[in-house]
Amino acid sequence: MKTLTAEEMYAYEKNIMNNKGVPSNVLMECAARATVKQMKQTISKNDGITVVAGGGNNGGDGLAVGRILHNEGFQVEILVIGNPEHYSEQNRLQQQIAKKYGVAIETHLEKIDFTKTKVIVDALFGIGLSRPVKGVPLQAIEKINRAKQARVYAIDVPSGVSSIEGKILGSCVMADETMTFGFYKHGMEKEELKNVFGDITVDDIGFYY
Numbered sequence: 001m002k003t004l005t006a007e008e009m010y011a012y013e014k015n016i017m018n019n020k021g022v023p024s025n026v027l028m029e030c031a032a033r034a035t036v037k038q039m040k041q042t043i044s045k046n047d048g049i050t051v052v053a054g055g056g057n058n059g060g061d062g063l064a065v066g067r068i069l070h071n072e073g074f075q076v077e078i079l080v081i082g083n084p085e086h087y088s089e090q091n092r093l094q095q096q097i098a099k100k101y102g103v104a105i106e107t108h109l110e111k112i113d114f115t116k117t118k119v120i121v122d123a124l125f126g127i128g129l130s131r132p133v134k135g136v137p138l139q140a141i142e143k144i145n146r147a148k149q150a151r152v153y154a155i156d157v158p159s160g161v162s163s164i165e166g167k168i169l170g171s172c173v174m175a176d177e178t179m180t181f182g183f184y185k186h187g188m189e190k191e192e193l194k195n196v197f198g199d200i201t202v203d204d205i206g207f208y209y
């Protein structure tokens with residue numbers, strides 16, 4: 001399996017954005033729609049869906065997934081974790097859109113009941129993870145992993161897996177499925193990490209360089 005490191009993936013995305021003129025939010029919408037399409041093969045309308053989003057663009061993907069599913073009649077709640085001062089531009093935009101469509105956005109981990117939700121979307125960290133997870137994000141990862149009744153969909157990579165080093169940085173989400181974009185990410189080629197990613201689907205999200 002050919003995999004790309006975070007650095008190679010950022011360079012690829014940058015080329016598409018700068019040299020082909022495809023805006024970041026277009027890539028994000030395509031990534032989100034690809035994720036929703038994959039999820040709809042296994043989820044049903046009665047399933048409660050909890051999106052756990054970070055403050056970066058991986059969180060932006062999660063927010064877009066949550067908003068699309070909400071608009072299609074699914075029961076969705078979104079938790080956004082992170083310092084509001086550090087939300088990425090795309091993350092802010094996705095929060096604004098989701099709110100305007102009436103999606104419930106929570107920012108306190110303790111307000112979310114992980115023991116009942118049937119579906120969890122892990123959008124805490126993607127290829128931007130650069131150090132071991134601590135504090136509230138770590139608590140969120142632990143809560144996700146304890147929710148055995150839920151099917152866990154990781155966006156791009158399970159949070160806690162470093163696509164820079166191709167390994168787990170301390171602790172990570174154990175996903176049932178991982179939806180990744182463009183290329184497989186460093187770490188996915190490793191046999192010993194197979195149960196971290198679950199079933200992996202790669203979607204080209206429609207753009208080539």
Ligand SMILES: NC(=O)C1=CN([C@@H]2O[C@H](COP(=O)(O)OP(=O)(O)OC[C@H]3O[C@@H](n4cnc5c(N)ncnc54)[C@H](O)[C@@H]3O)[C@@H](O)[C@H]2O)[C@@H](O)CC1
Pocket residue numbers: 013023024025027028029031054055056057058059061088124125126127128129130131132133134137155156157181
């Ligand atoms: N237009 C784009 O750039 C696209 C981005 N995509 C998504 O964007 C993701 C990458 O987004 P970002 O570059 O914003 O990065 P992430 O969303 O993966 O990470 C966000 C932030 O977390 C911080 N961080 C790193 N390690 C941390 C830790 N241990 N604890 C707390 N904070 C930590 C970093 O400073 C980073 O700014 C991809 O994985 C993919 O899901 C996709 O939407 C495809 C298009």
Ligand SMILES: [K+]
Pocket residue numbers: 058122123124125126154155156157158159
């Ligand atoms: K993730």
